[in-house]
Amino acid sequence: MRYTPHNRWGQKPKGANRLENACICFAGISPLAVHAQTGPDTPMKPDDILPTYNRVAPEWDRRRDRSLFERKWMDRLIQHTPLNEKRRRVLDLGCGSGRPIASYLLERGLDVTGVDGAAAMVELFKQNLPRAKIVNADMRGLDLGQKFDAVMGWNSFFHLSAEDQRAMFAVFARHAAPRAALMFTSGTSNGExxxxxxxxxxxHASLDPQEYRDLLTQHGFEELAFVPEDPECNQHTIWLARYVGLG
Structure with missing residues (x-):
């Protein structure tokens, strides 16, 4: 998502409103617009996310910005991804159609497993990246029985409710190999x-930065970077951490 303004995956939305008077900024969500489209008669809930993306997948893929403005952070993720086996393994949660992020990671020699709860996105991912692995599953409560050298929730994790975001840190840890990198995007403060x-x-929802820090620590991650509204990444708010375990 971007603040220029663009939404979750780099498209240009009509705008957005703030809920609960929260002072929260998501890249791509203008503070000025759209309350007419989101009122008591048209509530948008976290559980509406997957049906929405399933419905709009082809159009989303057509509009998705492929300039790879995320390159700096993808390279930083790669830099912090350890080699625990023959190839570095990345778990891309909410992978969408796989372009341009999963495709870039594949080009850089990483082994990518995508996970998306929208079946239409999974089909696009298969078409775009036939060499990559893809799983049609909700990231909430996910247990693939595998470990990965990097786990990513880029512009997908923040579509979950606050409660579900808190529960995701156990999912991150469950899939993290020793010293695995974790990267996700959020809002700048608590709110919807x-x-x-x-x-x-x-x-979209976000917790406060301090709560994210507490959750990282509680689940065995150490913070490597937190950049709110990065001007070099179209105003994305980005977290990077390393799994060090609880022992």
């Missing part, structure tokens, strides 16, 4: 917001 994807409203 509504953006748009392919002209349809989509829900």
């Amino acid at each position: 917001a509504i953006g748009h994807v392919a002209d349809e409203p989509v829900y």
